[in-house]
Amino acid sequence: MKTLKSFVFVALCLLVSVTVYAGDKNSFLKKQFTTSNGYKLNYRVLYPENYCPDQQYPVILFLHGAGERGDDNEAQLFHGGDMFASHANRSKYPAIIIAPQCPKDISWSSYRKPEKDGEKRYYPSVTPITKPMAAVKELLDSYIAKGIVDTKRIYITGLSMGGMGTFDLVCRYPNLFATATPICGGANLQRLANFKGKTVFSIYHGADDSVVDVQFSRDAYKTLKEAGIDVRYKEYPGVDHNSWDNAFAEPDYLEWMFLHK
Template sequence: MKTRSNWLILLIITFLSCNLYAGDKTSFLKKQFTTSNGYKLNYRILYPLNYSPDKQYPVILFLHGAGEKGSDNEAQLLHGGDMFASYENQSNYPAIIIAPQCPEGETWSPYLHPSQNNGKREFPYSAPATKAMKAVKEMLDSYIDKGIVDTKRIYITGLSMGGIGTFDVVCRYPNFFAAASPICGGVNLKRLENFKGKTGFSIYHGAADDVVDPQFSRDAYATLQKIHADVRYKEYPGVKHNSWDNAFAEPDYLKWMFQHSL
């Protein structure tokens, strides 16, 4: 009788857990991380289905674009949130997904905006990490310290400002990320020429992008090929700046990431 009762309790818990999981961006928990120097970073986190703190999981870090900056701790999931949280993707690619939000007035990485540089976007070869990116790295390290992260399977992806940030942070920590998927981003090519890490790159860009020049991604792809990096590039004819819609719809967008391990 007791065994039957325990079985019924387990069944009820499983049923409730399945029904409480929304399968969209509302499933992400709201969190705030305070760095060692007092900087506060808002972020959302999604744990895998049937999460166990006794196991280690891959991590996907998602960096949003400039349009989603703020302090509401919601806008960063406008693009991609539902895709990451879908039942199908959570079932097939279980991972801890972390989506920080960059505050207004800051960026994920240092770069010169066209409005600041005679209409030309420029990426510095050498510049300190931004306050927001330093906070992101410290926050990631805090999860590693908890022992729940598979450190050989940490992945990063981002769009626009987040695509630029993806390139930047991978260059800063060349043996930290197993795979990176920058969408409509850009990077200083000399930094890529000197890249010594094992990170795999899957680059995406719209051919008609009038915000971030697709030539940035074309050049990044060619440079990574020259150094014999693991890289692929997908360009979408006629697509403007919203190439993340196409990238997120790729059937192997997450599958490709999960094939990589350091």
């Protein structure tokens, strides 16, 4: 009987592996999560190639930018989806990738856009968590509750609006994430100065960003460094807002995450 159970278990693992493997962003499964208060959040999830439900895996939470908001449950993978789903990365860095989609006309985190020339984007120091971000946290908690998450290896990354959301969620839950990788994002500096968590940061930004001022990342790096936080920063000369292309191409973009617990 024990041998039969082992055979069934192995067969189940292989079936799950074959089901989710395609090698590009189309291999992400389409899901919808309903929160405890009835809010519905679209998301995509990608399991490791050889996923087995009795094991625990790292989680990478990926937050897209403003341009990928909507309700199609596809646009959030426009940038980075193929990178996460490539056979090489899934083999070398087995993880559960969770990619939620933020609805239109709302953001992962609160900020005020410039209203006239010369003004800068403003990030408040105290603000309620947005509805989609609260749903993201509850979604993540639901995967943890399943017992399939290595809670010492939960990583968060995001670009543009998602980079801002990365800063925001880490500040709200300073003991949850092993690493945070905000790309062309920004945050309130007082929140970063008061950060007491053990999260390690890797920040990326294009020097010629015409959408989100590169100074936000420069200041975030300096503030975190002065606060004694483990942080690194890479800036790309001549690169505009699409610095995520450069970040995703870094040979240690994923490797760096997996070095930390």
